[in-house]
Amino acid sequence: MNASDSDEELYNERSALVPSENPEVPSYRPDPDHSPTEDSDSKTTGFSRRTRPGGGSEREAEPEEEEEEELPLKYGAKHVIMLFIPVTLCMVVVVATIKSVGFYSEKTTQQLIYTPFTEDTPDVGRRLLNSVLNTVIMISVIVVMTILLVVLYKYRCYKFIHGWLILSSLMLLFWFSFMYLGEVFKTYNVAMDYVTVAVLIWNFGAVGMVCIHWKGPLALQQAYLIFISALMALVFIKYLPPWSAWVILAAISVYDLVAVLSPKGPLRMLVETAQERNEPIFPALIYSSAMMWTVTMANPADDQPSETDEEAELSGRRAEPQRRQPGPILEDELEEERGVKLGLGDFIFYSVLVGKAAATGGDWNTTLACFVAILIGLCLTLLLLAIFKKALPALPISITFGLIFYFSTDFLVQPFMDNLVNHQFYI
Amino acid sequence: MNLERLPNEEKLSLCRKYYLGGFALLPFLWLVNVVWFFKEAFVKPPFTEQTQIKTYVKRSGLGLFCWVTILTTWITIYQHFRAQWGEVGDYLSFTIPLGTP
Numbered sequence: 001m002n003a004s005d006s007d008e009e010l011y012n013e014r015s016a017l018v019p020s021e022n023p024e025v026p027s028y029r030p031d032p033d034h035s036p037t038e039d040s041d042s043k044t045t046g047f048s049r050r051t052r053p054g055g056g057s058e059r060e061a062e063p064e065e066e067e068e069e070e071l072p073l074k075y076g077a078k079h080v081i082m083l084f085i086p087v088t089l090c091m092v093v094v095v096a097t098i099k100s101v102g103f104y105s106e107k108t109t110q111q112l113i114y115t116p117f118t119e120d121t122p123d124v125g126r127r128l129l130n131s132v133l134n135t136v137i138m139i140s141v142i143v144v145m146t147i148l149l150v151v152l153y154k155y156r157c158y159k160f161i162h163g164w165l166i167l168s169s170l171m172l173l174f175w176f177s178f179m180y181l182g183e184v185f186k187t188y189n190v191a192m193d194y195v196t197v198a199v200l201i202w203n204f205g206a207v208g209m210v211c212i213h214w215k216g217p218l219a220l221q222q223a224y225l226i227f228i229s230a231l232m233a234l235v236f237i238k239y240l241p242p243w244s245a246w247v248i249l250a251a252i253s254v255y256d257l258v259a260v261l262s263p264k265g266p267l268r269m270l271v272e273t274a275q276e277r278n279e280p281i282f283p284a285l286i287y288s289s290a291m292m293w294t295v296t297m298a299n300p301a302d303d304q305p306s307e308t309d310e311e312a313e314l315s316g317r318r319a320e321p322q323r324r325q326p327g328p329i330l331e332d333e334l335e336e337e338r339g340v341k342l343g344l345g346d347f348i349f350y351s352v353l354v355g356k357a358a359a360t361g362g363d364w365n366t367t368l369a370c371f372v373a374i375l376i377g378l379c380l381t382l383l384l385l386a387i388f389k390k391a392l393p394a395l396p397i398s399i400t401f402g403l404i405f406y407f408s409t410d411f412l413v414q415p416f417m418d419n420l421v422n423h424q425f426y427i
Numbered sequence: 428m429n430l431e432r433l434p435n436e437e438k439l440s441l442c443r444k445y446y447l448g449g450f451a452l453l454p455f456l457w458l459v460n461v462v463w464f465f466k467e468a469f470v471k472p473p474f475t476e477q478t479q480i481k482t483y484v485k486r487s488g489l490g491l492f493c494w495v496t497i498l499t500t501w502i503t504i505y506q507h508f509r510a511q512w513g514e515v516g517d518y519l520s521f522t523i524p525l526g527t528p
Binding site: 182186189190191192193194195196197199202203204206210215216218220221 | 429441448453454455456459462463498501502505506509519520521523524526
């Protein structure tokens with residue numbers, strides 16, 4: 001089975017880590033002469049405010065200079081956790097499937113049309129050459145698709161892009177999940193009839209389309225995005241030849257770096273155009289973990305996850321400070337925390353790395369090492385995002401760490417541990 | 428999508444669309460409707476549209492219950508009688524378990 005073309009854009013636009021839209025949050029301090037330049041700091045003060053809820057009564061006395069002393073970090077530990085959880089979930093789904101359902105780690109003679117060169121040759125040099133050639137073809141396909149998407153976006157061919165995205169999510173949600181379900185049933189030797197399967201897949205797919213492309217509960221949308229990333233990663237793990245997969249991972253992190261950071265990079269242009277036009281990037285390409293916090297006098301901080309439209313927000317919020325009485329300060333304050341957005345391509349490639357480690361690596365050591373490496377990379381990337389405050393590629397650091405950890409664990413640590421155990425030598 | 432942000436009319440419209448959508452053989456949509464709008468319909472203090480949202484949630488719940496019973500019945504029948512049905516059973520089957528039962 002060859003994966004179709006409509007898969008391509010699923011991952012080429014998705015490798016970006018973007019700070020969510022960055023509106024001016026209106027000041028919620030009662031002082032009418034509070035300068036607007038401190039608005040950007042009000043977000044960071046949100047953290048410190050929440051950590052001292054009892055200090056509300058002294059707030060009137062708090063000098064305004066305290067805001068300038070706040071760290072210029074826009075994102076903190078909370079955002080890191082908000083991304084760790086979905087990335088971990090995606091990887092868990094992929095690893096669980098690989099370990100239990102044999103289908104996805106079986107060797108297959110079929111290959112995607114994007115990797116035409118076979119790796120069945122006994123000659124190492126030839127095999128290496130073939131994998132490099134496969135990578136070149138794959139990356140050029142991705143580059144072409146990315147540029148096509150950016151051009152379409154620039155010239156406002158929204159209908160075409162929407163149609164393309166809908167088609168590809170249709171295929172993922174229906175066809176790939178159908179295959180996945182079939183394989184799971186075969187693994188567990190369960191009989192299933194077409195009627196039930198049809199109802200299940202129809203429901204799963206239709207609700208997925210509604211949630212992703214229209215309106216739905218945020219948690220469900222996030223769950224669907226995680227699942228389709230996992231499905232895509234499984235397809236890659238199955239159909240990419242082994243050595244090509246590693247070279248492709250390395251190459252795509254380099255490409256990601258170039259595409260997001262260089263001034264003419266397609267992904268950078270996509271993000272900038274979206275920000276200029278004040279539009280959210282298509283929901284089918286990005287995972288959003290936005291949250292909103294509301295602090296009032298009576299209730300403790302009540303957080304609800306939300307995917308917000310900042311502009312409508314702001315007009316509502318600006319009215320708030322004016323109509324507040326100059327009474328107790330904490331009454332009816334509204335703080336907003338913007339979440340971080342992570343492209344779905346990042347999920348996919350992280351899961352491909354961990355999945356391949358689980359499928360072909362030694363044992364759980366390798367898998368866990370790769371998992372930890374990716375999370376460390378993600379942490380560092382978020383740190384950089386907080387410092388630089390603009391869209392950053394999420395792949396390079398994590399994939400580099402992941403690759404280093406995979407190869408070193410597989411070839412160095414694993415035999416070392418086995419030898420130690422063989423000789424009953426505990427360190 | 429955060430329900431807190433929406434004005435009540437939009438909540439009602441969303442609830443109605445989910446309810447109507449469920450008639451396209453989509454009990455999952457009804458389930459999502461029930462879970463998502465449960466707080467709005469039953470826990471929140473009354474607002475104008477709440478009665479209508481309540482009816483939609485109740486009807487979605489009812490529809491969901493019907494579907495669950497139908498599906499459970501069919502699955503039980505199928506699993507129990509599949510081997511006995513011979514050819515028809517195989518024709519209906521998506522996956523056939525290996526080995527002897």
